[in-house]
Structure formats: C-alpha cells, structure tokens
Amino acid sequence: MKPHGYAGRILRVDLTEERITEEPTMKYAERYVGGRGVNARVLFDELSPSTMPLDPENMLLFGVGPLVGTLSPFCSRVSIDTKSTFTGGVGSANCGGHFGAEMKYAGYDSLVITGRAENPVYLWLSDGEAELVDAGGLWGKTTWDTERAIRSSRNDNEVRVIGIGPAGENQVKSACILSDRAKAAGGSGVGAVMGSKNLKAVAARGSLPVTVAEPERFIEAVDAARKKIEQFPKAKLYRKDGYYGVESVYGSPAWEAGFRPVRNGQDDYWDPEKIKRVAGDTIKPYRKKILACFGCPVGCMPWMVVPDGPYKVEGEGWWNNSSNSFCTRVDCDNPEAAIKAHLLTNQLGLDGDNASVVIGWAFECYEKGLLTKKDTDGLELTWGNHDAVITLLEKLAYREGFGGFLADGVKTAAERLGGGSEEFAVHIKGQDSVDGIRVSKGWGFGVVTSPAAGRHLRGAIHSFSPERFLSYDDVPWRVYMQEQYKAILDMTGTCLYNNGLLSWETEASGHAAHHLAELTSSLTGMDLDVERFMRIGLQVHNLEKAFNTLHGGFTRRDDYPPKRYWEESVKSGPYAGEHIDHEEWERMLDEYYGLHGWDPGTGWQTKETLVSLGLTGVADRLEAAERLP
Amino acid sequence: MILLDPQKCQGCRMCESACSFHHTGHRMFNPSRSSTRVSRDNDTAVVTLSIDSTCDLCEGEETPLCVKYCAYGARKVSR
Numbered sequence: 196m197k198p199h200g201y202a203g204r205i206l207r208v209d210l211t212e213e214r215i216t217e218e219p220t221m222k223y224a225e226r227y228v229g230g231r232g233v234n235a236r237v238l239f240d241e242l243s244p245s246t247m248p249l250d251p252e253n254m255l256l257f258g259v260g261p262l263v264g265t266l267s268p269f270c271s272r273v274s275i276d277t278k279s280t281f282t283g284g285v286g287s288a289n290c291g292g293h294f295g296a297e298m299k300y301a302g303y304d305s306l307v308i309t310g311r312a313e314n315p316v317y318l319w320l321s322d323g324e325a326e327l328v329d330a331g332g333l334w335g336k337t338t339w340d341t342e343r344a345i346r347s348s349r350n351d352n353e354v355r356v357i358g359i360g361p362a363g364e365n366q367v368k369s370a371c372i373l374s375d376r377a378k379a380a381g382g383s384g385v386g387a388v389m390g391s392k393n394l395k396a397v398a399a400r401g402s403l404p405v406t407v408a409e410p411e412r413f414i415e416a417v418d419a420a421r422k423k424i425e426q427f428p429k430a431k432l433y434r435k436d437g438y439y440g441v442e443s444v445y446g447s448p449a450w451e452a453g454f455r456p457v458r459n460g461q462d463d464y465w466d467p468e469k470i471k472r473v474a475g476d477t478i479k480p481y482r483k484k485i486l487a488c489f490g491c492p493v494g495c496m497p498w499m500v501v502p503d504g505p506y507k508v509e510g511e512g513w514w515n516n517s518s519n520s521f522c523t524r525v526d527c528d529n530p531e532a533a534i535k536a537h538l539l540t541n542q543l544g545l546d547g548d549n550a551s552v553v554i555g556w557a558f559e560c561y562e563k564g565l566l567t568k569k570d571t572d573g574l575e576l577t578w579g580n581h582d583a584v585i586t587l588l589e590k591l592a593y594r595e596g597f598g599g600f601l602a603d604g605v606k607t608a609a610e611r612l613g614g615g616s617e618e619f620a621v622h623i624k625g626q627d628s629v630d631g632i633r634v635s636k637g638w639g640f641g642v643v644t645s646p647a648a649g650r651h652l653r654g655a656i657h658s659f660s661p662e663r664f665l666s667y668d669d670v671p672w673r674v675y676m677q678e679q680y681k682a683i684l685d686m687t688g689t690c691l692y693n694n695g696l697l698s699w700e701t702e703a704s705g706h707a708a709h710h711l712a713e714l715t716s717s718l719t720g721m722d723l724d725v726e727r728f729m730r731i732g733l734q735v736h737n738l739e740k741a742f743n744t745l746h747g748g749f750t751r752r753d754d755y756p757p758k759r760y761w762e763e764s765v766k767s768g769p770y771a772g773e774h775i776d777h778e779e780w781e782r783m784l785d786e787y788y789g790l791h792g793w794d795p796g797t798g799w800q801t802k803e804t805l806v807s808l809g810l811t812g813v814a815d816r817l818e819a820a821e822r823l824p
Numbered sequence: 825m826i827l828l829d830p831q832k833c834q835g836c837r838m839c840e841s842a843c844s845f846h847h848t849g850h851r852m853f854n855p856s857r858s859s860t861r862v863s864r865d866n867d868t869a870v871v872t873l874s875i876d877s878t879c880d881l882c883e884g885e886e887t888p889l890c891v892k893y894c895a896y897g898a899r900k901v902s903r
Contacts (some may be wrong), residue, residue, distance in 0.1 A: 265853045266841045266893060293837070330896035342866060352863065376866055402856030410850040421895075434834070434896065484869045485835035494834035499883035511869065755892065 199260035199408035200719035201229070202299045206325050207320060209312030210392055210591060211251055215325050220304040228715070228723075228731060230260035231287060231685035233305055234276035235738040237283070239813065242251030244746045244820070248280040248384065249366060249391040249547060251311035257298070257357070257397065258305040261689030264405045264489070265401025266294035266396035266417045267714045269690040271295050271372065273357065280368050280384030281604055281626040284747030285739045286646040288385045290357075291690055292374030293486035297355035300401030312393035317345065317358065320399040324770025330395040334364060337542040338373045339510070345398045358396025360385045362592035366390045368604040369549030369591070369627065373541060377496060377511035378488065381546030382602075382626065397722060408720030416713040423710065430493045433692070437485045437497035437513070449475070451769050452657070452664060453518040458526050458578055459555035460621050461761050463631045469528040471517050475531055484674065488690070495692065499534050506535035508584075513537055519629060520551035525558055525584050532581035538590060540721050543592035552627035553605040554587050556620055557597075565614045572596040621757045623649030624749060630655075634770045635664040641674045642785055644754050646739040652691060654678040665770075668777045669789035682709055682732030712774050735789075735809050737800060741813045744799055746820045751798030754784055794824035825900050826860075826881070826888060833898035835864045835871050839890035844887050846882050860890055871899070885903040 199202040205223070207216045213812045223233040234256040235493045246252040255277045262270035268635035273295040273607060280284030298306075302323035315330040333341050342356040356373065362370035363386030370386025371379040405415050424430050450470050453463035471477060478775050481501060487494030500509045508531075513534060521533040540547040560566040561576035566630045568575060572590070574583045574597070590598025602609050605627045609620035623630050623642070628649030632639030641655030658664050684691060687821050716723045725730075755761060757773055764774035792804035802823055805814035826872045843858035845851075859879035881901075882888040891899045 202892075265839075266838060266845065296837075300845070339866075352865070402854065404844075404848070404852035404854035404857070406852040407850075408843075414845075414850070484863070484871075485834055486869065487834040489837055490841065492838065494836065494896070614885075643897050 197406065197408045198224075198487055198719065200265070200715070202302050202304045202403065202405070203306060204303050204323070204801055205233075205305040205322070206303045206437065207307045207309075207323070208327070209310045210308065210312040210327070212392060213312075215327070215329060224261070224304070225721075226367050226731075227735065228260065228686035229304055229489075230258040230272065230688050230733045231274035231289070231682065232275060232345070232544035233286075233729065234258045234274055234441045235285070235735050237307060237589070238276055238278075239455050239742050242278060242746070246278065246363060248283065248286070248388060250277045252309065253278050253388055253391070255308040255385070255388050255392060255394075256305060257308075259295040259299050260686055261719050262714055263688035263710075264416070265407070265718060266419070266490065267689070267718070268490060268492045269692060271489050272299070272688045272690055273380065273687075274620040274685050275372055275380045275385045276734075277383065277385055277388045277472075278367040278746060280353050280366075280387045281606075282383075282624045282648045282743075282747055284624060284648060284749060285646050286383030286385060286388070287379035288371065288382045289654060289685060290372070290374050290378040290380035290811050291355075291491070291651065292378035293353040293357070293398075293489045294357040294374040294399060295688060296489040297399040297401055297807045298397070299405060300403050301399040302401060302403050308392065308394065312528070315393045315395050317398055318394065318397040320397065320401070322403055327604060333363060333395045336493055337361065339376050339542050341396055342376055345396065349398070349400070354400045356396050356398045358544075359372065360542060360592065362543050362545045363666035364395075365388060365592065365602070366596045367545065367591060367594060367602040369546050370544055371546035371551065371559070375511070375545060378542055379541070379546055382645060386546070387416065406630050407718055409717045412717035413714065416710065416717050417443070420564045420710045420714065424492055433493040433495045434485065436479060437482060437495050448550065449484070453524040453631040453765060453770060453773070454638070456621075456631040457523045459524060461559070462766040462768075464765060464770065465523050469522075470714075472528040473522045473530045474531055478513065479646070480504065481530070481534055482513075485726040492691065493689065499530045499538065500532050504531060506531040508538050509511045510538045510541065516548050519631075521581075521584060523556040524551050524629070526578035527584060528579070529581045532585065535624065536581070538584055539585060539588050540689060543588065544657045545588060545592055549604075549627045551628055552585060552592055552621055553601045553608055554591070555599060555614070556605045556608065559619055560612065560616050565612060567618050570597060570600075581753065607627035617758075619759050621759055623757060624747065624753050626650070628757060633754060633765050633775055634773050636667050637664065637670045637673055637755065639760070639775065639789070640670050641677060643756050644674065645788065646736065646743050653681055658726040665773070667776070667783060671783050671790055673788045675787060678710055679729040679732030682735045683708060683728050687711055687715055733809060737805065737810060738813065741800060741805070741810070741817055744817060745820055749798070751784065751788075751796065754798055795824045799824045818824050826875055826879065827892065827900045827902050828875070829898045830873045830901075832896050833862065833873055834896050835862055835873045836895070837862050838893045838895065839899060842884045842889035842893040846885060847878070
C-alpha cells in the first residue's frame, strides 16, 4: 500500500545504461523522512570517495519531502544533492517553485540519477511512468526556451520543468538548476553535474494522490500554522511587495549589518545614496506582480519588467542577494542593469551568488593591475561598470574567452593567475562564497562551518538587534540548533521562510519545529515529536559532515573564514572596524565541536558520537579510511 | 457561486489542494480531483482561474475550502 504523505517510489536512473528502476521510498524515509535526509543517506552509502564530481559515477539526487503537494504552508522545496564540483565534499542545493509537487503527483518522492547519457536527454515523469527523451533539440537553449519547448511538445502548459541552461551544459561551476525558469537551486555546482550527465531537464505532470493518515488532525495542524502565519506582519509585506517589500521596511539595518560585501568584500558598507537607487521603493515600480511557489501563503517572488532601454527585459525574479551580487559586490547602482543581470542568470542557468564572486574578484584584479584589457577580451572591469558585468555573465556561461578563465570558480582562477590574487579570492572549502560574515557573528559562523560549504542556508543565524548580532555569545549553540532545524525543513520540503512563523529573525524556534512535527506526523502517521525530529536533523547533518571528511578530507582548518574576512576589518559605516576576533573564533570552534561531540583537534567526528546517533556504519567507514581522531 | 479575482491570485494552487481534499472525502490531495484550476503563463505572469461543473460549493463544509485556504483574497462566496 502506498504510504500516507508520500508518492511511495524512488526512481533510479542510470543514464549510461538507459536503465530505469524503482524502489520503495520507505526503505529510507522511515528513518530519514524525505528530501535532503534521504538524499544524504543514499549519497553517503553509495558514492565512492574516488569518484570525482564530474565523473559519470557521481550521483545527482532530487528529493521532495512528505509535506510537499499538500495544504501544509510553505511546502514546495526540492533538495538536490550530489558531490560538489567546488569542494569535492557534499553538494547540496534547494529550490521552490512548482516542480516538486508535480514530481510527487507524477509518482516519485526522489530521483537518484547516475551515469552519463550518450546524447542529451530529458527525463519525463508522468503518473508512475518514467522515460528518457531525446533532448538534442533542447541542448543550447536557455532555461526559459527549454520550458517553452517541452510544454509545447507535450501540448500542455501545466508541465513543470526543472533543468539547466547553457552554463550547466558547459559545466561551469557556478551553474545552477532552475525550477519554473526562476527558482534556482544554486551552489555546489549542481547544474554542472547535471550538464556532465547530458541531462538537460526533468519534466513532470501527474494526477496521482497524496493520501493523509489522520485527515482531521492534519487539517487542524494546517489551520494552526496558517493562523500563526497571519499573526505575523512580515507575511503581509511579502504578499504585497515580495522580498523587497520587506527589505524596504527593515531597510538600512539589513544593509548595514554587512550581508552585502562591497567591491569584492573590500568593505561591508555601501553608500546610502547608492542603496536608495537599487533597494526597496526604487525597485518597486519595476514589479508587475508577485508570484508564489506551490502551497505558499505569502508569495515573495516578483515578476519584473524593465519596459525599454538597453536593459529591456521581463521575467520572474529579483531576490535579496541580487542587490549583493549585481550591485554592492561590483559597486553598480543601476537598478535596470541589476534586474537584467538577475534575469539573464536565470536564462543562462547561472547561480548569481556564485557567479558574482568570481566576477567581483576579476574586477579587483583589474583594479590592482593583475589583469588588463588584454586579458579580459577588451572589457574594462572598473567598479560600477554594469555593462561589463552583463557581458561577463554571458562569457562565463559559454566559457567564452575570459569567461572560460573564470568558469571553474574563484579558487581555481586565483591559482591560475597568482600574483597575490589568492588573498582576496573569497571561498570557503573551495566554494565561492557570497556572504558578508564580519558583522553578524552567528551568520558568519554558520556560513563557514556549513558542510555544504560557505552557504547561508544551513546553520547561519541572524538577529536584527545589533547587540545580539555583534556578539559571539551563544553563537555555537544557536548554530548547532539551527542546523538541526534547517534539516527538518529540508527533509519535509518546507521553505526557510517558514521563519514567517517565528519572527523577523533567522533562527530555530521550538514553536515552528512543533508545527512541522505535528504536520508531518498527522500526514504520514509517523510519530515525530520535536525531540525526535531534531535528532533526525542531527543525524542528517552528521551524515553530511562524514561525507565531507571522507570525500573532501576537511579538518578543523577548513572551518576558518576566507583570508580576506579573517584579516581585514569593515572599513566604513556604523560597524567600521568590526572584524572577526581570532581568539573568539577558536573558542567558538571548540565550543561547537564540543556540542556536537566532535574532536576539537581535527574537527572530525568521534566514534562514540556516531554510535550514539545510531550511525555505527558511518563510523566504521571513517575508521577504515583512518578518518577518525 | 465562487467569485474569482485572478489579479489577486499569486498562483500557489492551495485552492486546488483544498478542493481535492473536499472531493476525496478529506482523504487526499490530488489536483486532478479539483474543480478549480490555476494556470499561469510563464511568459507574461498572467494567472487564469477557472471552476468547472463538478464544483458543489463544498457541500457539507462550513465554507468552501478554496475560499478558506486562499491567502490572497482571490476568491469569494457570492451570496
């Protein structure tokens, strides 16, 4: 019998052999719930450390949690997991949109993809049937044209498509996978892995049900969560104006708190006059409509229109980090160019966060004379040159000329160029990192210690009161809790903006965990209280940490900030002089490893800790590889 | 009848989930069992809403579920 809350099947696709098989979801979901939890277990168990990220043997997993495709609010997310092209450790990215729910209605909770197709293909999923379809005619197309073409060939505008653009095809490290043309699973080079498999897209259309174990209890849980959301003012702001609607209200504190590094991180504070030109109310007139992901009661993604001029464009997307990637990082204050850049990355299948890091680095190399027009195909990489940013995005996606030099990420580019450019190549464990981490200490600590490397959607926490976000106190504990909470979100398929249930702040709360435990238990019939759920979150986090130790060889020295942020202070603004205190960082690491029961000297997990988490087999593999302290 | 306002709709499809919950006797979610449809044109962001003849105005429910679960005020019961 099909389990409540699930489609019931995991699809396995070997692209080399063109072999498609199935196995029951509950083989993994009883213990790891779904989404990222199931992906992390399969990846750890089945991927050999000798496999390189772009080898055919690498695995690419798409996982949808049990709450997706139901009335549970905020539940649309797809977790995409693989071996990261940047770090060689665990790669994990996550997106919303409408694909996840459709994949479930088409009959599948997870897809486990291995091998490399001889010629480009896309995977078609429909009501329990899976088929590889020739995608020769789609290769080279943008994500937008790919969706148009698949919908047209199926003669069905409700088909949902997730896939790559030219950047993924060309195995550019900052390539992402996009759902519905706009929702990017960015980071870890997941798009490059998909491209290396000659897999252009997955398309789904389904009419299969998701059944409910305890319907009345589930609806009560939905109503309780919805009521909580409606009590919160941020929900109304999102709904009305999208993300920047919120931004315009909390306005300058967010900008001043150092999230948006300026000029490749030379500073974390931007001229307020420039902020005004690209933030909040200035951006608002370009918004035609706000759109929601599946099952989302607040909706945050704006449909943007630049009606005329050199940056004429129309499409879905403008995000918090767009004003980092295409504004502060390259010191550009032209809103139309920034909107164009964002929508161009969507079309090309580039992750804006990742791509802008290597572009910002190139601009700084140009400033310092390490690169000249001869190297950059004649482009003048002077701060504020938004035309050059847009041209570089194209070159990057196609590995054309100077774009090819940048296409393997900032660490590789800096190693190629040398000349001291490594000093300001901002990466963590090899992953290009967009985040500003010097002001908000909990944000920084979470970003740096994340197993998915240099990413803010794991343990990173932020409070909006300066006395709290500047403080090192309790940071390890709060990050440790947020890691577990975020794992619950990713296992169930819930958006991080579920934080709308909580407060303005990005931090775990017992309230929200309780809502998710009740929703998941009543939907699936599993018995998941907050404590049990958080423990599973801890197990998943430890699986990924073990993957990193085994595959990436990371130790304590990989849990330090990029050199620039370790050695340089914020230069201006209300937090001028703010920096990462070295002693405090060491103390936080000791405390954090202690909370996890990891060895402070190596940063590795101990056998005792893994056994106590029920991960004895994981401990055995680390022991065999001599990766236990 | 249910009045629809596609201008306000943000395309989340919760109405479809809710409607299918009603039509399956509160047992499951399945948009193919929904009487209402949300369709979005990804070239223009235009959202289209429709309701077919299987709508029974949620007979037996306190209020039509698509209206209850719409977070955007895009649906109203016409009295």
